[in-house]
Amino acid sequence: MRRSKIIFSSLSVFMFFTALIADGADVMFYFNRGNSYFNEGKYDRAIKEYDMVISADPDFIDAYYNRGLSYYRKGDYDEAISDFNKVLATEPKDADIYHLRGLAYYKKGNYNKAIEDETKAIAINPDFADAYHNRGIAYAKKGQYDEAIEDYNKAISIRPNYMEAYFSRGVAYTRKAASDFKKACEMGVQYACDNLKQLSE
Template sequence: MSNEFYNQGLEKAKQKDYAGAIAEFNLALQQTPDFPEAYFQRGLAYYDSGAILQAVSDYTEVIKLNPESVEAYYSRALARVALKNLPGALEDVERAIRFNSHYAAAYSLRGMVRRKQGYIHDAIANFKQAAELYLQQKDAENCRLCLERIKQLQPPAKPAVTPANSPAIKITSPKEYFRQLLDKAEKGDTKEAIADLNWVLKADPQDAQAYCCRGVVNCKMGKYQEAIADFNQALKLNFVDAIVYRNRGKARCLLGDYQGAIADFNQALQTEPQDALVYVARGNAYRAMSNYLGAIKDYSQAIQINPEDAQAYYNRGIAHTHLEDMQQAIENYQKAASIFLEKEDWDNYKLVLDSLNKIQKSLPETKQQKYNLLRQRLLRLVGGQWEIAQRLIQQKKDNYPQMPEEWYLQKVITELERDRGV
């Protein structure tokens, strides 16, 4: 009888009839006082109806009956945040994480609590962990929400202030001077860098290094023909360096001269055979020519040289996509996203997430096959009674809204197998 009241309570809660749901859960608990699920669902109904203290009381009862209930700790933490009991909320969410270290929502909640307590660095670290877990769960939307929270917490970059009477660059050597000019261009001040280089070349038209440097800056500005002219001049003046061939190759590639670009990259590799950037650049040229296997070979070589080259993983993922090897593409995208996340390169991180999302949308049959397999597995666990499975899935949907359908199935399967010692 208690199960009947309990199920009626679930149905009323689903219809947002919280008062009716609470009444049904009351009847279920009268029949079975030690019914943790009824306490938990009544707590959710109390919370949704605004009766936060009663919700906390019910979650506490669940914890008494099941001291390892991750959902109860997480839900009580949410309720305590609403009551402004931040120490209590932090204690609860940390217990939830202790029992389930892959609980993305718990890390996100802990980030919110730490932010409210004023511990910004700790909050960012928790949002990063949540984003990483959401990425593994292929939940792009919640991952993006965490990224937005991180961006909101990060302080705006302070512009460098140069005293009016001080020189913009302190020259210690020609090499250092050009390095500082390139740093200036990298920070976005390309016009001033070009002006400085023009002044250098006016003073000494035979300065090959200045031509090379100006070519690099012109590339950053999208002036590829001017860049190639500068690199040509540097080579005429016998400035033979891998950086010249590498950057001239990039400019040629962007102008559509892929064969010329590959020739330049080959020259660069003769000088610097361990330059991962050249392998990535040559891989891009091969990819543009639809030579995807050649591109993958170069990206793999770049990764062998530098296992943390996120761009190489990302580009290799693109090449696998063109070959319709979606599993390999997904693995490469996920690796690239993890590295971009660690480096806090949010623009590239979001770019990779978008690529992952496109793959997921392009594979409806694969997702359907996975869903069907999980559904059959769950049916076996509930003795073929899909009504029971539906109730269990709905409980998870109530507790964890906006998760993928496969996630709910897997969550129910995992808990059933754990309870049965499978």
């Protein structure tokens, strides 16, 4: 019984505040409070504020965007993708959203979808270093090291001090070398076997 009352009470509070917003209270107050919670790392509370805004104004695109970011930070990638989809329906030329959705797909292990979204982000913004880097990481996860290295090179050419891209490229070169040494070793090339052993140590 207590559980039912708590749920009903929460619903009543939600309906009360939604009514206040609908009656003309400034939705920006709730939106900004959600942003404050987000910046404090209180993602559940931020999501509740964005829920309030969206209930009162379903066309408030920034609320979907920020709620999607909150879900992403929580690790709720399906919910994040759903919100990013809503933003893209209104803003189909937003490279940042394709990039964020690509990150969510990557976190879900859907590397093909991640590559698709990062490619779309790059098509919109050819100088998007982060999109190249993250597409490279997705390629590397699929064992496509040549494509990954090409993307890391591009990211570095855009942002010469991109430390993560240098590291990722080094990892890709190492794994590509290991793959090549393994093939050569299987063909009976002893020094390839020796090099493979050194890489694994």
